Amino acid sequence: MKTEVRWYRSLAWKFFFRTALTILVIVGALVAVTVVLADRQARESALRGMVGASAVADRTFEQQGRIMDAGLEVFTQYSGNQANIEKGDYASIRDTLLENLSRLSAEVAVVVRPSGMLLSCTTDGAKQDYSDVGIVQMAMHPEEAAAAGIKGPSYRGFFEIKEGAYRGVYHAVSRPLSTPGGSSLGVMLVGTRLDDKAAVELKKVSLPPDRKGDPRAHFGLLSRFSLLGGTVDAGTRGALAARLESHPGFGAAKQAVLEGKRSEPLRLDVEGHPYLAVLAPLRGANAADLQVADILLMPLDPFLAPFRLIRNVILIAGAFGLAIAIIVALTSARRVTAPLANLTQAAVALSEGERPEIPALKGEDEVGYLTLAFRALLSELKAKDELLAALESVRAQESGGGMAEGLHTMGSKVGMSVVDIDATVRITESQAIRGEMPEPQKRTVTLKPGDVFASRYRIEGILGKGGMGVVLKARDEQLDEDVALKVIRPEIQMEPGFLDQLKQEIKLARRISHKYVLRTHDFGESDGIPFVSMEYLKGVTLKQLQQERGALPTGLVLRIARQVAEGLEAAHAEGVVHRDIKPLNILFDGRGDAKLMDFGLAAPVAAKGKDEGGQVFGTPRYMAPEQVRGEQVDPRTDLYALGVMLYELVTGFAPYDHESVTETLRMQLSAPIPKAKEFAPAIPDGLSFLIERLMQKRKEDRPSSASEVVETLKILAAGGSGETRRAS
Numbered sequence: 001m002k003t004e005v006r007w008y009r010s011l012a013w014k015f016f017f018r019t020a021l022t023i024l025v026i027v028g029a030l031v032a033v034t035v036v037l038a039d040r041q042a043r044e045s046a047l048r049g050m051v052g053a054s055a056v057a058d059r060t061f062e063q064q065g066r067i068m069d070a071g072l073e074v075f076t077q078y079s080g081n082q083a084n085i086e087k088g089d090y091a092s093i094r095d096t097l098l099e100n101l102s103r104l105s106a107e108v109a110v111v112v113r114p115s116g117m118l119l120s121c122t123t124d125g126a127k128q129d130y131s132d133v134g135i136v137q138m139a140m141h142p143e144e145a146a147a148a149g150i151k152g153p154s155y156r157g158f159f160e161i162k163e164g165a166y167r168g169v170y171h172a173v174s175r176p177l178s179t180p181g182g183s184s185l186g187v188m189l190v191g192t193r194l195d196d197k198a199a200v201e202l203k204k205v206s207l208p209p210d211r212k213g214d215p216r217a218h219f220g221l222l223s224r225f226s227l228l229g230g231t232v233d234a235g236t237r238g239a240l241a242a243r244l245e246s247h248p249g250f251g252a253a254k255q256a257v258l259e260g261k262r263s264e265p266l267r268l269d270v271e272g273h274p275y276l277a278v279l280a281p282l283r284g285a286n287a288a289d290l291q292v293a294d295i296l297l298m299p300l301d302p303f304l305a306p307f308r309l310i311r312n313v314i315l316i317a318g319a320f321g322l323a324i325a326i327i328v329a330l331t332s333a334r335r336v337t338a339p340l341a342n343l344t345q346a347a348v349a350l351s352e353g354e355r356p357e358i359p360a361l362k363g364e365d366e367v368g369y370l371t372l373a374f375r376a377l378l379s380e381l382k383a384k385d386e387l388l389a390a391l392e393s394v395r396a397q398e399s400g401g402g403m404a405e406g407l408h409t410m411g412s413k414v415g416m417s418v419v420d421i422d423a424t425v426r427i428t429e430s431q432a433i434r435g436e437m438p439e440p441q442k443r444t445v446t447l448k449p450g451d452v453f454a455s456r457y458r459i460e461g462i463l464g465k466g467g468m469g470v471v472l473k474a475r476d477e478q479l480d481e482d483v484a485l486k487v488i489r490p491e492i493q494m495e496p497g498f499l500d501q502l503k504q505e506i507k508l509a510r511r512i513s514h515k516y517v518l519r520t521h522d523f524g525e526s527d528g529i530p531f532v533s534m535e536y537l538k539g540v541t542l543k544q545l546q547q548e549r550g551a552l553p554t555g556l557v558l559r560i561a562r563q564v565a566e567g568l569e570a571a572h573a574e575g576v577v578h579r580d581i582k583p584l585n586i587l588f589d590g591r592g593d594a595k596l597m598d599f600g601l602a603a604p605v606a607a608k609g610k611d612e613g614g615q616v617f618g619t620p621r622y623m624a625p626e627q628v629r630g631e632q633v634d635p636r637t638d639l640y641a642l643g644v645m646l647y648e649l650v651t652g653f654a655p656y657d658h659e660s661v662t663e664t665l666r667m668q669l670s671a672p673i674p675k676a677k678e679f680a681p682a683i684p685d686g687l688s689f690l691i692e693r694l695m696q697k698r699k700e701d702r703p704s705s706a707s708e709v710v711e712t713l714k715i716l717a718a719g720g721s722g723e724t725r726r727a728s
Helices: 011-077 079-087 090-100 134-140 142-147 196-206 234-246 250-258 301-351 366-399 402-408 429-434 498-510 542-549 554-573 635-651 661-670 685-694 706-717
Strands: 108-112 118-121 155-161 168-178 184-193 218-223 226-230 266-270 273-281 292-299 414-416 425-428 443-445 457-465 469-476 481-488 520-526 529-535 586-588 594-596 615-618
Touching: 011 079, 011 155, 011 168, 011 184, 011 196, 011 273, 011 292, 011 301, 079 090, 079 168, 079 184, 090 108, 090 118, 108 168, 134 142, 134 155, 134 168, 134 184, 184 196, 196 218, 196 226, 226 234, 234 250, 234 266, 250 273, 273 301, 301 366, 366 542, 366 554, 366 706, 457 481, 498 520, 498 529, 542 586, 542 635, 554 594, 554 635, 554 685, 554 706, 635 685, 635 706, 685 706
Parallel strands: none
Antiparallel strands: 108 118, 108 184, 155 168, 168 184, 218 226, 218 292, 266 273, 273 292, 425 615, 457 469, 469 481, 481 529, 520 529, 586 594
């Protein structure tokens, strides 16, 4: 069945659509963030400029006051001027003031009598009473000013003329007038008006010059929050005043000025451009009464210009990226999603019972891993099909004679003796080092089919024989189920400490619960004969399969090896080392799954390779070098035996094969590691490399764990290289 997907539901279209949408969202988010950051940065930059300008304006007023005071000091110290003032001649004093006005750096000059009333001035005389001017009162009463913390002899502040041609608010400096004898003649003050001219001059010294093409910054002077003077065009002032009055933050700004603080920035439009406005109080006598302040208007456009450039670049790059994404998506989306389409068709074929071929896909992305996993699944299924066929062939052949005869015609008794080089052996450490085998000690245990053993097990036949004993099929009449009984060889059970060790090993074996491990039930003893009861599984051993088929196909080998490695991984996780991995101890169930059995030699991970009597354990053909030497074993000891078994499965013969046990053990210790690839050229390089790693003489050079071997085998089964190098 072939599946057809409409174009608008295809992964290619979804890939394109989501890519385009993602780019749009990213570009939109970048633009939004840029706008927000630009506005914030522009506000902060403008505010810093206004704060600095306000501080400069404040210092400028102080400097202006010092300049006026210097001229005033010279004028008041001149005796001729004092004489004229003492005479009280209004006209003479006025003429003198007008002649010296430029030297005084002032626009107006006023002489006030000790009573606070006007004596003479350069104005039209509209203001007659100066008793309400703070700097005049300070100069009249310097001792009171000093008590208030204000030092003389000059005083700076502001005063207002409400009528006449000189109407306005003035920035002024005052000094007391006295005769040479010390009698008070009154006070003289000079000042400059806060108007457009003053605002222009203050802008020049406090703000940078306006750049061509940019909106202008503005400076203004306020009294009672009305504009006295500024750089704003006359036609714009009314609209600006209206915007200030209607601004929601203007009330808080005025309150801040009344409290002697700088206001928060106000955002408003001037002449169609965004501006920030900040109000700051001016310092001096009567400043609070007159609510004298300055206002700075800073345009945001110059500060926003770099960010607008960035925004435009982002928009252009986003549009270009979107165009590229469309081209790439339209031209390559199908190619990118083609492996997924292949996997879809393969899954459909697999569901219909077919075994499709999936080409290897390079790359370490999700599709690559999915393809790898699917190939591994197909390889597993193919290997399982092949294995089930092979097992069926073995069962058919043995049901014709060999197995049936072994199960049902074994005679009146079971004889047990040391067997061939594939049998599990127990030899002394010195014998192991020299490669010697102990002489067989033949003893007989009489058990016939039909006998009841240990008052509950009815013997039905023999399943196998080895150096440790005989495995029988029996019926547990108490539980009404079949079991496998491993009856221990009499001469072995007599060895010192053997039974205690066996019990400990059974305890270890019972802890392992895994689908690829045959369960060990219990230990028992009857009539002096120790035995181990195990799960019974009617099946074929890997040894039988190997004898029937010789070298096995690579897919079959990888499946068997992975399942054995997973069983070892479970055993090692429980702290158990098998110590006797070989084809005879691998049994296949009816589904074709491998079961690791016979943990009769199992030991804790930290255990040594010999018992208290100095004996070492294992099957010579599969014993690791450290096992031969009777040294401490660990999970890597089992991995060595797994490597030997893999070599044997892919080549059809053992890597170290000799009819002499002595020579076999010597080869395990010192013979060069043969390369399986030389005798089985069809196997993957990765599998050959893995076998070589597993068979390293030094434990440290082998894979660190069974789990590492499992992962490598999975990659190999999926068609990968599987060459996981050791860390140096």
